[in-house]
Amino acid sequence: MKILVSVKRVVDYNVRIQVKPDGSGVMLDGVKMSMNPFDEIALEEAIRLKEAGKATEIVAVALGPQAVQEQLRSALALGADRAIHMPLDTAPQPINVARALAGLARRENPDLILMGKQAIDDDCNQTPQMVAALLDWPQATFASRIELNDKSATVAREVDAGLEFLSVDLPAVISADLRLNVPRYPKLPDIMKARRLPIETATPEDLGVEFVPEARLLKVAPPPKRQAGRKVASVDELVAAVRERGLLS
Amino acid sequence: MSKVLVIAEHDGEILNPSTSRTVACALALGPEAVDVAVFAEAETKPVQAAARLNGVTRVLLVEHAANRSPVAAVLAPQVYALARDYTHVLAPATTFGKDVLPRAAALLGVPQVSDVMRVIDRNVFERPIYAGNALETIETPPGIVVATVRTASFKAVPETGSAPVEKISLDFDCPTHTRFLRVEGSSAGGRPDLQSARVVVSGGRGLGAKENFDLIYALADRLGAAVGASRAAVDAGFVPNDLQVGQTGKIIAPELYLAFGISGAIQHLAGIKDAGTIVAVNKDPDAPIFEVADIGLVGDLFEVLPTLLEALPKGGS
Ligand SMILES: Cc1cc2nc3c(=O)[nH]c(=O)nc-3n(C[C@H](O)[C@H](O)[C@@H](O)COP(=O)(O)OP(=O)(O)OC[C@H]3O[C@@H](n4cnc5c(N)ncnc54)[C@H](O)[C@@H]3O)c2cc1C
Ligand SMILES: Cc1cc2nc3c(=O)[nH]c(=O)nc-3n(C[C@H](O)[C@H](O)[C@H](O)COP(=O)(O)OP(=O)(O)OC[C@H]3O[C@@H](n4cnc5c(N)ncnc54)[C@H](O)[C@@H]3O)c2cc1C
Numbered sequence: 001m002k003i004l005v006s007v008k009r010v011v012d013y014n015v016r017i018q019v020k021p022d023g024s025g026v027m028l029d030g031v032k033m034s035m036n037p038f039d040e041i042a043l044e045e046a047i048r049l050k051e052a053g054k055a056t057e058i059v060a061v062a063l064g065p066q067a068v069q070e071q072l073r074s075a076l077a078l079g080a081d082r083a084i085h086m087p088l089d090t091a092p093q094p095i096n097v098a099r100a101l102a103g104l105a106r107r108e109n110p111d112l113i114l115m116g117k118q119a120i121d122d123d124c125n126q127t128p129q130m131v132a133a134l135l136d137w138p139q140a141t142f143a144s145r146i147e148l149n150d151k152s153a154t155v156a157r158e159v160d161a162g163l164e165f166l167s168v169d170l171p172a173v174i175s176a177d178l179r180l181n182v183p184r185y186p187k188l189p190d191i192m193k194a195r196r197l198p199i200e201t202a203t204p205e206d207l208g209v210e211f212v213p214e215a216r217l218l219k220v221a222p223p224p225k226r227q228a229g230r231k232v233a234s235v236d237e238l239v240a241a242v243r244e245r246g247l248l249s
Numbered sequence: 250m251s252k253v254l255v256i257a258e259h260d261g262e263i264l265n266p267s268t269s270r271t272v273a274c275a276l277a278l279g280p281e282a283v284d285v286a287v288f289a290e291a292e293t294k295p296v297q298a299a300a301r302l303n304g305v306t307r308v309l310l311v312e313h314a315a316n317r318s319p320v321a322a323v324l325a326p327q328v329y330a331l332a333r334d335y336t337h338v339l340a341p342a343t344t345f346g347k348d349v350l351p352r353a354a355a356l357l358g359v360p361q362v363s364d365v366m367r368v369i370d371r372n373v374f375e376r377p378i379y380a381g382n383a384l385e386t387i388e389t390p391p392g393i394v395v396a397t398v399r400t401a402s403f404k405a406v407p408e409t410g411s412a413p414v415e416k417i418s419l420d421f422d423c424p425t426h427t428r429f430l431r432v433e434g435s436s437a438g439g440r441p442d443l444q445s446a447r448v449v450v451s452g453g454r455g456l457g458a459k460e461n462f463d464l465i466y467a468l469a470d471r472l473g474a475a476v477g478a479s480r481a482a483v484d485a486g487f488v489p490n491d492l493q494v495g496q497t498g499k500i501i502a503p504e505l506y507l508a509f510g511i512s513g514a515i516q517h518l519a520g521i522k523d524a525g526t527i528v529a530v531n532k533d534p535d536a537p538i539f540e541v542a543d544i545g546l547v548g549d550l551f552e553v554l555p556t557l558l559e560a561l562p563k564g565g566s
């Protein structure tokens with residue numbers, strides 16, 4: 001069984017981002033970049049499936065500028081067998097990321113596509129659903145448990161009402177939520193080895209993928225700041241302060 | 250003029266309050282018509298509830314056996330079939346809307362706007378990025394606008410309407426490759442729904458153990474509040490996953506949010522930015538939660554919670 005895993009390069013989740021004063025975006029110069037945390041989880045799941053003898057090949061894929069190869073090398077260090085870079089000047093929006101990934105899936109014929117449920121920069125939470133739609137495959141988003149059977153998978157999904165269980169035929173697209181697993185760290189020798197491994201490239205044209213018009217960014221602004229509050233010294237004061245605001249009878 | 254289709258969220262019994270807030274967003278588009286689509290097995294209570302939402306032009310009831318416990322793969326082609334008569338298709342940015350709508354957008358070949366916080370124009374929207382630490386204003390390309398709505402940013406509409414209900418039968422390919430098995434709900438113990446509650450009492454890792462969450466439940470019951478939690482509390486197994494508040498949990502906007510033993514990581518704050526009043530109790534005076542709390546108390550929650558319970562009148566707020 002072959003698993004395709006997408007990895008996105010994003011601002012590390014520990015960074016406190018700053019909006020550029022001219023409103024054109026978020027400052028990225030000199031900012032620490034990492035693999036999207038949900039993609040780490042998706043990749044970890046693929047690795048565990050391989051360790052359990054259920055998967056035979058893991059293919060990692062990233063779209064974007066040359067720099068995304070850094071995240072592909074991390075994926076190779078962690079255990080991906082192959083890495084594919086789709087070089088583009090900027091990362092496209094989800095609809096076009098999905099079109100590119102679906103194009104790649106048509107060529108690679110994976111049995112499973114594992115993705116992060118959302119990217120922590122744009123928080124779109126769209127791409128996996130869109131890939132599944134374009135391929136007319138089942139989708140199981142926000143997965144916190146995956147059981148692979150022969151030709152299907154049973155997935156527990158984290159939904160607002162609790163946990164939803166689905167059974168999906170393979171091939172399918174599954175997007176990872178936080179509690180699916182805890183990703184491992186790569187070992188230094190594996191990082192060194194991954195530096196020398198080849199990274200394949202594929203362009204949207206190679207795959208016969210056409211992009212559709214995207215939304216236009218007009219501006220980025222910081223959110224309205226919450227007024228700094230006050231500290232109270234006791235429970236009585238706390239209750240009084242809440243009452244003052246008319247929030248307790 | 251805009252014609253808006255709102256996808257209703259319901260469980261066959263109750264129309265989820267997120268639907269009403271999505272209608273509010275639809276009305277902000279200054280539309281000519283707002284139709285609400287209810288996908289169901291047969292006529293159910295949520296159909297009538299949708300008809301009562303102010304500003305709704307028509308309720309479209311789409312009956313199909315597969316709509317009993319529908320999955321995204323079954324709903325998306327139905328949304329697609331209806332969407333072509335509209336300028337906008339909206340769904341709440343709940344796990345339901347997030348699952349279904351991008352699948353429909355991809356079928357329509359258009360981008361989706363996730364998490365609309367504000368309508369600036371019929372195709373210009375404000376939405377959060379980086380866990381709400383920045384807001385982007387974007388303009389959608391020509392074509393149908395498909396968007397999910399951050400329900401915490403819109404107020405529910407009044408329920409004094411009486412829109413007509415039309416039964417629609419759709420011709421669509423109903424896939425069988427995805428099968429719904431079951432939902433294991435964490436029983437909220439009769440407490441209000443986290444996403445629409447006026448008051449939310451939340452606990453974090455500081456609670457230390459599952460049993461200690463009883464203190465949080467006790468306060469919530471005293472206040473008639475819903476219970477929330479940080480990711481760390483969920484990961485530690487103190488409470489079920491559906492109580493998680495934050496960037497990757499629920500985004501809520503209660504009038505009053507009380508946080509006990511929660512440090513205030515940006516991923517958690519992302520879920521409570523729209524709360525009216527934030528109260529934080531933490532033993533660490535430097536905890537980041539105090540930077541956003543309207544009222545902060547530095548103290549041990551194991552002392553504060555019992556004292557607070559004493560100080561509050563019994564029998565609800
Ligand atoms: C001008 C402009 C306008 C925009 N307009 C919109 C808009 O209208 N609506 C909107 O929702 N967003 C908009 N965005 C955000 C934009 O769509 C994202 O930057 C896009 O790269 C993908 O979003 P995401 O990664 O958050 O997708 P998500 O769907 O959140 O990501 C889910 C998963 O998809 C995979 N993935 C995503 N991108 C890649 C990649 N490059 N390589 C490999 N895997 C990937 C990963 O597995 C990821 O975990 C806009 C951005 C710009 C600059
Ligand atoms: C991709 C990603 C997504 C995430 N999404 C979310 C999300 O949606 N929601 C979320 O909440 N987190 C999320 N997180 C996790 C987040 O970064 C923090 O780890 C988490 O919010 C911490 O939870 P906490 O405040 O309960 O725990 P901690 O950070 O450990 O804080 C515990 C606090 O309790 C205080 N405390 C301890 N004992 C007592 C006592 N006796 N009395 C009073 N105070 C006490 C401590 O001083 C401390 O401030 C996400 C992380 C990542 C990487």
